[in-house]
Amino acid sequence: MTLSFLLLFSLFFIGCSSKPKQQTIRVAEVTRSIFYAPQYVALSEGFFEKEGINVELTTTWGGDKTMTTLLSDGADIALVGSETSIYVYAQGTTDPVINFAQLTQTDGTFLVSRNKVENFTWEHLKGSTFLGQRKGGMPQMVGEFVLKKHHIDPKQDLQLIQNIDFANIASAFASGTGDYVQLFEPQATLFEQQGIGHIVASFGSESGKVPYTVFMTKQSFLNENKDVIERYTKAIYEAQQWVAVHSNKEIAESISPFFEDTPLSLIETVVDRYKSQGSFATDPILDKTEWNNLQNIMDEAGELPKRVDYNILVNTEFAEKALQ
Missing domain, CATH: 3.40.190.10 (Periplasmic binding protein-like II)
Known part of the structure; x- marks a missing residue:
């Protein structure tokens, strides 16, 4: 009886002590x-x-x-x-x-257009107002990298807005700022479901690893x-x-x-x-x-x-x- 009890107690102790x-x-x-x-x-x-x-x-x-x-x-x-x-x-x-x-x-952002665009190409951004991300942050740098990859000068070919705080970018677009916006999920899909915008491209697919x-x-x-x-x-x-x-x-x-x-x-x-x-x-x-x-x-x-x-x-x- 005593030996069995000690063995059971030992196994219990080992089991408890194994948990970090x-x-x-x-x-x-x-x-x-x-x-x-x-x-x-x-x-x-x-x-x-x-x-x-x-x-x-x-x-x-x-x-x-x-x-x-x-x-x-x-x-x-x-x-x-x-x-x-x-x-x-x-x-x-x-x-x-x-x-x-x-x-x-x-990259985890998507390009959202205010209006539905048939057969979207990056050329559609020329002459538009683009609501980008904070200067110096990865979303904005990747955004500019992808634009240049498609022969679009973000400083010359469109009006680039990047002075809005990260947390307020989505609400700024929803209130009427910008023809296009660079957004993370789930905001991009949510805007599409609400009819506020339409996802037309992925920056992640364009930028590489x-x-x-x-x-x-x-x-x-x-x-x-x-x-x-x-x-x-x-x-x-x-x-x-x-x-x-x-x-x-x-x-x-x-x-x-x-x-x-x-x-x-x-x-x-x-x-x-x-x-x-x-x-x-x-x-x-x-x-x-x-x-x-x-x-x-x-x-x-x-x-x-x-x-x-x-x-x-x-x-x-x-x-x-x-x-x-």
Whole structure:
């Protein structure tokens, strides 16, 4: 009886101790978007919890605000465009921001026309008023890159508006500003359903692969919390693989708690749009080709302060371990 009790107690103790102690990590995301579906899957499906991580997620609405939050120790990890790490490095920081896990690999915006356009071509933008994104941010730089690719000078061939705050761009278009607007989902599809605009093109399909949205942290935090970063990246990779093999409906159902005011059918439509154009990275590795493409786009937009070597601001150690 005593031996059986001790054996049962030991098994119970081992079972309890095998569950990792939960550590809270503060994450600042640049916006709340279905574009980041794998992140929400990692949360809703318990992949972070399995790795002993309790994510405290805050939406900071804009690249500048997100990076300020990270640099001022208001967050441990930021989910934001890789260009922000280059801007910080160019300012001469002693504690650079390191990109360690990629979440999205294309631009996530769509071109929305106020009026329905039959047989759209990019030439239709000439002479129009184009409501773009914030100067220096990835959406705007990719937007200009794509326009130039189609032989449109964004400074000469159209009226470019880019002085409206990120959070107010959609409402500005809805109130009558601009013939065309560059929007993230689900706003683009929602406007189409409401008759406010019509999706005519995808910037993501046009721009090629870039490290558009990446998890990053300060070098000091990474040095002191390598185990946490490794487990965090592992959870992200598991979510990326989950998204790759599950249906659009299953993904929509998984992330719907993060979009309570968005109909499930709309979430599913948006997931399909992003998944079909390869926007969701299927692994967290940010490769050199993507890094160089990013800097080429920044250079083309006149926003690249200086070229930064891949190995300085990108650390793939944790992503590579996750794949193993």
